Amino acid sequence: MPPFDVPEGDPFGPHNLPYGVFSPSGDSERRVGVRLGDQVLDAGAAAAALGSPHQALLARPTLNPLLAAGRATWTEVRSAVTSWVTDPAYRETLAPLFHPLSEVSLHLPFEVADYVDFYASEHHARNVGKVFRPDAADSLTPNWKHLPIGYHGRSGTVVVSGTDVVRPSGQRKGPADPAPVFGPSIRLDIEAEVGFVVGVPSEQGTPVALGDFREHVFGLFLLNDWSARDIQAWEYVPLGPFLGKSFSTSVAAWITPLDALEHARVAPPERTHPLLPYLDDAAPGIEPGGYDLRISVALNGEVISEPPFSAMYWTAAQQLAQMTVNGASLRTGDLYGSGTVSGPEERQRGSLLELTWNGRNPLELPDGKRAFLEDGDVVTLTAWAPGPDGIRVGLGEVTGRIVPSA
Structure with a gap:
């Protein structure tokens, strides 16, 4: 043809x-x-x-x-x-x-400057809270409804779709273990996310307002922030993720410009707490910040989840405003991830941590049960968004195969 x-x-x-x-x-x-x-x-x-x-x-x-x-x-x-x-x-x-x-x-379509990963799905945050703090009165942390929580990742290990993912090694310690041990992660997971790339930089000391999002952000793409849950669980107190996240982050080879997604723009979920002015997307003149992206997660060719990006509580514009409100500058090639995309239903959870409830309920797949990823497993994220006249806008896929530790 x-x-x-x-x-x-x-x-x-x-x-x-x-x-x-x-x-x-x-x-x-x-x-x-x-x-x-x-x-x-x-x-x-x-x-x-x-x-x-x-x-x-x-x-x-x-x-x-x-x-x-x-x-x-x-x-x-x-x-x-x-x-x-x-x-x-x-x-x-x-x-x-x-x-x-x-x-x-x-x-890799662009040279990555800085990398920030967020935690913007209320459904994901609540699930994680219930898994790790089952007796807590509220599964969300006190700050969660007031600001988009994020952490710095490692830009040097952002790789293009199709790159193998080497199983990471590190320290891990179970609750009943007398001491930590070192070895390959045995709870290797995925995080189905959407990434955004900054084009136009900003000056240090000058925050980027909500309404200026589209002046700085060029486009979006699928992202898989691979996660070693056992390494993460032992290291993350008190400063958060480190080696459990930094070993590999896979991004799509294709960047969809924001201008291609005009028909996919939607209002975010209803805000349940008043927001400070710099994050208030209900203020006059602020356009809807959500995107209706339909994501599918396949493990060895079997679809295991379909997370809806429209359910994300915090928008990409709010994340950009939060990143810069303290005066931090933007650079061309800055990448930030939405955090795991999860919806309200079991079939819409964007990580194995949630899908298997921390391994307690393994998935039944044609090639056997899975609580977490095994060597040789291939994970593929695909997505589409509504386009003009009912035509779908496809997003480039993200795929990666797990290979044994070196």
Whole structure:
């Protein structure tokens, strides 16, 4: 099928056009690509062939220059690319610049600056609270309804989808163990999340307001923040996650620009506690901050969960405001994750910790029971969002295979 002839209703049609970085078969040079159906357009080569003023931004081995260019340029480039792939006048010129998706190598699409992971799902937070504090009067911590809780991750271990995940080793100690032991994690887990990438930086000392979210954030993507629950449980008091999280975070190869998700914007859940002004998304002039993303989690090809991102209590705009309210600056390539996405139903939980209730109720799968991940297991996250005229907007998948400790 010619690259322009995308089947009707394809979730990666011209209404979507996510950005990534690829190298063609037999060529190690990295290039900015735009996905159309099951094809990848060499965006830099297309810009050069058509005399685009944005050639310098697109003829690069990473998306960072485009991210830094700002919202007006993002809109111009998206409009241009949409025209290139839909106007018959460009077909003859651009046809040779497409590459079958199956024949290219996909790379980490941007250079990660800082990485912050949040804890923004009330359903996830309540489940975790019930698992670890079953006798508590409230499964949420006292601060949870007042601010988006987050922690710093490790940007150097963010990897692109398809990268193997080496089972981490570290200290662990069960409640009845007399002393900690060292060894491979035996409670390796997933966290189905959505990531956001910052394009335009901010000055240190200048917070980013809720209403400026779309001036700084370029797009979103699926993210799996792999978690070693046994290592985490022993280390996290009093300062929180460290080695139990920092060994690997997988992100999609395709970044969906926010402009492709206009039809997926929704209001977040009802706020049950008054919010301080810098987080108050009910204030006049603040647009809805939620996104209706339908996520599926598959373990060895079997769908085990379908978390709804629309159920997230804290929005990406509120998370950005919280990240910067103390004057912390943004950098191009800053990545922040939503935290585990979980819904109100058992089938909507975004981690094995919740799905198996900390291993007490293993999942029954065609290849056997699972409480936590075993070597050789493959986890794949996929998602879609409502688009124009009922067409779905597809998000790039995130997949990873567990391999034994080195």
